[in-house]
Amino acid sequence: MTSQLKLYNTADRRISEFKPLVPGKVGIYLCGATVQANPHIGHIRSGVNFDILRRWMIACGYEVTFIRNVTDIDDKILQKAELEGAPWWAIAMKYERAFTEGYRILNVMPPTYEPRATGHITQMITLMEQLIASGHAYAPGNGDVYLEVRSLKRYLTLSNQKLEDLQPAGDADTTHKKDPRDFALWKAAKPGEPFWPTPWGNGRPGWHLECSAMAHAYLGEAFDIHGGGLDLIFPHHENEIAQSEAAGYDFANIWMHNAWVTASGEKMSKSLGNSLQVIELIKRVRGIELRWYLGSAHYRSMLEFSFEALEESSVNFRRIEGFLQRAKEATGALPDFDLSDEFRMAMNDDLAVPTALADISELVKLGNTALGNNNLLEVARYASQVRGALFILGCDPFDEIFATGSTLNEELVGKLVELALEQRTEARARKDFAAADAIRDQIQALGIALEDTPQGVRWSVGK
RNA sequence: GGUCGGAUGGCCGAGAGGCGAGGCUCAGGACUGCAAAUCCUGCUACACGGGUUCAAAUCCCGUUCCGACCUCCA
Known part of the structure; x- marks a missing residue:
């Protein structure tokens, strides 16, 4: 080719x-x-x-x-x-x-x-x-x-x-x-x-x-x-x-x-201690989020490290990941691998990843809007373009390398969460919002995020 | 001293002559019982001084500051 x-x-x-x-x-x-x-x-x-x-x-x-x-x-x-x-x-x-x-x-x-x-x-x-x-x-x-x-x-x-x-x-x-x-x-x-x-x-x-x-x-x-x-x-x-x-x-x-990773403008070196070792950083963010961060700047630009930047980069990634998850649930299938022309052009231009990232953001925005309109054809199209791009960047959230924990435990946790959510739904149905919110607060305190959608409650385990 | 690179908004991070990338944060709006999620709108930029040009963050000259490398030690 x-x-x-x-x-x-x-x-x-x-x-x-x-x-x-x-x-x-x-x-x-x-x-x-x-x-x-x-x-x-x-x-x-x-x-x-x-x-x-x-x-x-x-x-x-x-x-x-x-x-x-x-x-x-x-x-x-x-x-x-x-x-x-x-x-x-x-x-x-x-x-x-x-x-x-x-x-x-x-x-x-x-x-x-x-x-x-x-x-x-x-x-x-x-x-x-x-x-x-x-x-x-x-x-x-x-x-x-x-x-x-x-x-x-x-x-x-x-x-x-x-x-x-x-x-x-x-x-x-x-x-x-x-x-x-x-x-x-x-x-x-x-x-x-x-x-x-x-x-x-x-x-x-x-x-x-x-x-x-x-x-x-x-x-x-x-x-x-x-x-x-x-x-x-x-x-x-x-x-x-x-x-x-x-x-x-x-x-x-x-x-x-x-280019290298800098900290306070200086090239990283051992004098900065052990905090910037991979093994330490993945205690703060997931591996996929650390990769997203390290790959997000152009390869020939210095990447000025800070925990704040790492954190906000992870927030950005979770938004993209959230779209793919919702798209999967809405369409009932894993997104395909596809690539937008904009993404291709960016990557062909000396691997202009930051430009490619801007395109991914745009696709996610369009995809989320399509989700809101329940336009599943478009959802699938945008989701596959996003997934294809993430795969190139090594950050496909459906890649089994990034799967966490044992399936058995996840199933168990899932059932328990569903159980609690049923209680909340019942409370909401009888307009007992105090009880409903109390249940939600307790679930969230365990690190589980909730979203009420027209199709019901979505929940996901946060980091 | 030599070589190379950098300085962009509250933060991260692109762009390299002309319609203000994108993200995060923040403010407002839509939706929601309230949240969350999502979408919409808005907000501050191009180190400094000159110059070229109809037009400069982008080109030219100069200045300041920062960083990297310079051989059995790095």
Whole structure:
């Protein structure tokens, strides 16, 4: 299917029409987590943003291969292992699970494949051998392997910097490096550190090598989209490009970067404590509401976090959700999946989610009016367009991933609520409003919302 | 110092030369026994100073403020 999808490319800082390298297919590589702490909403926002991209591309008819890596060996992981008094691999596994759980709660589709750095040492060694053979990397003999940045035809094209403008590292190793700006592909293992044998000695992967090796392994020498957080542009993505191009690969065609979540105008960091971890926030709002919030701003805009904004975003979502529920009850069937032209146009415009949200609001308004007029044909039409849009955004309230609690308990609660409501209806029938309101107050105090409609009483369990 | 991004109404958040996105809040109205839900109406905006233009939140020049990144440490 012909796509009019336009995407912003960090490499040329322009929005242009997306053209897949292979017609009908898309390869996406997303830099995933370095598993050394619990996921906070900044990490997960990236997952959500690229999940929306993936869902939209699938909706556009593409067959998408989505690779999101796990970096499970890294300086910070080793530090954390020291701190927590556990083996590094136990730390990595523990936090990898935490990330997987965070993605699951927010309905981020599992990647097609999720490669771990430590599972691809062989590919990294092969890549280093290629780079040494081509004269772009060197092993000074201490067990390290460096990429020689001055040997590159081009470097720093993504961040548009000049090599000479880079601030030299304060304590850059000049005894082994030819140039202080050369970066480590591979690091010699210090005593006590994990290592893998290589032709240059025992060591472990450097910062950036794993992504080049894994992208190559699963997506080939050239692929469509490479994504990640804005802060990865330099040095991580520049160095990935450097390694890959020096090895003769075309590498990524388009670079996409999501902006971060800020708090008080500043990039989120661990100094803000644990409150913005997914696991904490879902105590306040449901996973679907947190996802709605994280996905609601444009992916290239900063999302200024506040509990107030999160709360009001949830209120907005509940209005949309309420319409779909009422539409389902009125029509007696789950809404279909459909998409309005406005929604399509918005998504094709570099994933203009905020514009798409405006359209959803409009559809809900029209749908609610149709409900009021009991025009079920129109209700079904608007409801399906809303549901289709929510599915793309990963927030379909009928998705079983968001179902809560056990069916058994829900049935029981339902019957008890109905019982109480019968009493109230009887009281109202005999105009005993004091008694009727007392019953309502008590039900509401339990967190159950009531609405009197011409068809009878609706009730729903609030958050 | 270099590179990149930002400043929009009470709040969140789009837009990027011309009819004031959308949401949340608030006020009023319709509906309701009262609520709730829903719909309708209304309310405040484009950091500052110049300039271009018939027309600027949007383009140009300058200023202020904020943020991010700058290599085995991030």
